[in-house]
Amino acid sequence: MTIIKAVRGTRDLLPAETALWNRIETTARQVFARYNFGEIRTPLFEDTALFARSVGEETDIVSKEMYTWEDRARAQSEKTQSLTLRPENTAGVVRAYIEHGLGESGQLQKLYYIGPQFRRERPQKGRYRQFSQIGAEVIGPPSSGSESPLRDAEVLEMLATLLDELGITGWTLELNSVGSAADRARYNDALRAALAPVVGQMCVDCQRRAVTNPLRVLDCKVPADQPIIDTLPVIADSLDGASRAHFAAVTAALDAAGVAYTLNHRLVRGLDYYTRTTFEFTHGGLGAQNALLGGGRYDGLSEAIGGPKAPGIGFAMGEDRLVLTLQALESAQKLLKADAFIASLGETLNPAALALARELRQAGLRIELGEGSFRLKKSFEAADKSARAIVILGEDELQSGILTVKTFSTGAQTKVPRAELAAFLNNGSQV
Ligand code: ATP
Ligand code: MG
Numbered sequence: 379m380t381i382i383k384a385v386r387g388t389r390d391l392l393p394a395e396t397a398l399w400n401r402i403e404t405t406a407r408q409v410f411a412r413y414n415f416g417e418i419r420t421p422l423f424e425d426t427a428l429f430a431r432s433v434g435e436e437t438d439i440v441s442k443e444m445y446t447w448e449d450r451a452r453a454q455s456e457k458t459q460s461l462t463l464r465p466e467n468t469a470g471v472v473r474a475y476i477e478h479g480l481g482e483s484g485q486l487q488k489l490y491y492i493g494p495q496f497r498r499e500r501p502q503k504g505r506y507r508q509f510s511q512i513g514a515e516v517i518g519p520p521s522s523g524s525e526s527p528l529r530d531a532e533v534l535e536m537l538a539t540l541l542d543e544l545g546i547t548g549w550t551l552e553l554n555s556v557g558s559a560a561d562r563a564r565y566n567d568a569l570r571a572a573l574a575p576v577v578g579q580m581c582v583d584c585q586r587r588a589v590t591n592p593l594r595v596l597d598c599k600v601p602a603d604q605p606i607i608d609t610l611p612v613i614a615d616s617l618d619g620a621s622r623a624h625f626a627a628v629t630a631a632l633d634a635a636g637v638a639y640t641l642n643h644r645l646v647r648g649l650d651y652y653t654r655t656t657f658e659f660t661h662g663g664l665g666a667q668n669a670l671l672g673g674g675r676y677d678g679l680s681e682a683i684g685g686p687k688a689p690g691i692g693f694a695m696g697e698d699r700l701v702l703t704l705q706a707l708e709s710a711q712k713l714l715k716a717d718a719f720i721a722s723l724g725e726t727l728n729p730a731a732l733a734l735a736r737e738l739r740q741a742g743l744r745i746e747l748g749e750g751s752f753r754l755k756k757s758f759e760a761a762d763k764s765a766r767a768i769v770i771l772g773e774d775e776l777q778s779g780i781l782t783v784k785t786f787s788t789g790a791q792t793k794v795p796r797a798e799l800a801a802f803l804n805n806g807s808q809v
Contacts, residue, residue, distance in 0.1 A: 387499070387507025397714055398701055399510075402544060403492055406512050409540045410490045413532070415514055418489040420470035422496075426460040431683050432469040434650025436591045439465045443497040463496035466649070468676070468692055469683070471515050476685035486522040486529075490514035492697070503702070504667030510697040513673075517680070517690030524689040527624050530655045530675060531631030533691055537659060537671065538637045546703055549670060551638065552658045554645035555625040556593075557617045559653065559678060565616035566592050572610050580606060596644045612643040624654055651676040655691065663706045664699055671695035708787075716746040717803045718783070719761030723772035725750035731771050734796075741800035762786055767803060 384390060391399060407417075426446050433440050445463040464470055471489055474480075480487050492512045499505055516533060518524040534551065541549050556562060569592035573580075577588040580595075580603045587594040598607060617625070632639055639657075647656045656674035664670070673693025680688035718738065722731035728750045735747045746764045748757050754770075761768035770782045779796045783803070794802045 385507070387501035389506065389508075395701070398704060399697065401714065402697060402700055402704070403512070405543050406490075406492065406540060409536065409543060410514060413488070413536050415488040415490045418471055418474060418491050419493070420464070420467065420474050420491065422494065423461050423463050424470055424473065426462040428469050428473055428683060429462055429465060432472065432651055432679055433466065436587075436594065437649055439497060439649070443499055445496050445498060465497045466495055466694060467491050467493065467511060467513055468515060468649075468651070468679070468694070471692075472517065472676075472679050472685070472688070472690070473683060475515075475517055475688065476680060476683065481517075481519045481522075481680075481686055481688050484519060484522060486516060486518040486524055488514070488516050495694075502667070504664055504696070504699050506698060511694040512697050512700075513692060513694035515690055515692035517688050517692075519686065519688060525677065527627035527655075528631055530624075530628045530691050531635065531637075533673070533693065534628075534632060534639075534657065535635045535637050537693060537695075541659065541670070544700065544704065545707065546661065546670070546700065547707065548662060550640060550660050550662075552642040552645050552660060553629070553639045554613070554642050554656050555617060555621060555654050556613060556646055556652055556656050556674070557621040557654060561613070561617050561621050562593065562653075565611070565613045568611045568616060569593065569595065576606050576609075591650075593646050596646045607644070613646070614643060621654055628655055647672055647674055651679040651682065653677045657693070659695075661699075661703050663703050667699065669696070670699050670703065716744040716765040718743065718767045718769050719746040719748055719757070719765035720769045720771060721748040721752065721754065721757035721761060722750040723754070723770065727771055727773070727776065730776050734769070734771060738800055738803065741804075743800060743803055769799070769803075 426444070429444060430440055435441065444465050447461060449459050449461045451458045471491065475487060490513065493510060494508050495511050496508055498507060501507060514533070516524065516529050523529065538551070557565065570588065573588045573592055573595065577585055580588075581598065581600045584595050584598050584600075584603055595610070596607065629639070645656050645658060652674040654675040654677065658672045659670045660668045661670050662668065671693050673691070675689070675691040677689040679690065680686060720731050720735050722728055731747060731750070735745045738745050746761070748760060752760070758768060766787065767783055767785045775781050780793050781796060781799055782791060783794050783799070784791045792802070
């Protein structure tokens with residue numbers, strides 16, 4: 379009999395990997411909570427028209443990557459309907475925002491989601507047909523302040539914080555503005571004019587895009603086209619006063635908060651709904667699929683799918699790519715391992731060890747509790763596998779209140795007073 383395997387582009391995640399996934403999701407939920415976001419869960423499939431109207435017919439996602447089927451009517455009361463597995467989650471969130479009248483409260487809505495998305499792409503490292511995104515949206519009626527550039531800056535600052543807390547070092551924030559719908563129309567005209575004499579030398583995709591949606595030419599990855607693309611006009615020159623002022627306010631707030639970014643004129647993003655601020659966080663460790671996350675402002679999206687005016691900004695991070703990045707970084711250990719392993723020297727010290735573990739856990743630390751029947755060597759082996767440090771608790775330590783801590787990454791052995799132990803384990807023994 380032939381063996382049935384997981385479908386190409388899909389994967390099983392076994393416990394060794396799910397540990398990292400769970401840590402990422404827990405950290406994300408904690409950071410979102412600090413910025414006062416609430417979770418939203420939308421269906422895995424939606425009416426196909428939702429994606430066609432929001433993401434855009436001419437995008438790669440809608441034109442070639444969606445899993446779409448005709449859902450046959452099962453009863454006279456039902457209609458045959460075209461359905462699609464969600465390729466992204468912003469459209470579903472904005473549909474839900476409209477459907478539940480979330481804007482009617484007048485409050486800014488801050489929503490996050492974590493879950494699978496589906497795209498029929500060529501599977502490769504960091505690119506799957508079922509993948510998971512962690513994303514968030516800030517959306518509301520204009521009276522809620524949803525149009526403010528401070529919202530853009532706050533979302534970007536939150537992302538910088540989240541990546542830092544995940545232990546992802548070495549990321550780059552790339553930033554651009556694609557302006558308003560009117561700015562983009564002007565820019566598309568400028569691009570059409572500039573492309574007319576040269577497009578004949580470009581790839582077939584660009585020849586098509588030059589007619590249907592010239593902005594998409596900037597996404598082209600074909601090496602031979604790059605020198606031509608470098609000579610095209612940049613969108614910054616097509617922005618009106620209001621779009622320029624918005625972008626300047628975003629960068630000023632980022633400067634004040636100390637969030638570093640680089641400007642990238644070609645960052646127009648693969649979805650049609652973006653307006654003004656667009657961004658990506660990239661990481662060198664990922665190779666060809668180097669985008670950890672992407673996002674931007676979408677002031678006209680709600681209206682494009684029949685809703686009220688509801689400006690917004692959001693992002694989606696590829697959770698699979700966060701995992702890949704972390705697996706390649708030393709700092710992944712910090713996410714996977716307990717902060718300390720407590721080794722009591724002898725069973726009589728077990729109760730004192732439990733009391734110490736309770737103290738440290740109450741201080742927010744992740745603690746693994748050893749067992750006093752272990753010989754010290756066995757405790758060290760167990761600790762090395764499960765924790766970043768070992769705390770030794772013997773009769774002397776208990777009496778003196780000075781504990782011996784060994785940090786595995788450095789091999790350093792330190793005497794730490796009990797009152798300072800939590801702070802030491804938090805900061806002093808970073809991986
Ligand atoms: P790319 O240029 O890598 O195709 P994209 O512009 O299609 O990205 P978005 O639609 O902005 O990606 O999705 C946001 C994030 O989701 C990406 O930055 C990436 O981390 C992740 N992502 C997108 N497609 C996939 C996929 N097929 N497999 C894994 N992760 C993905
Ligand atoms: Mg893509």
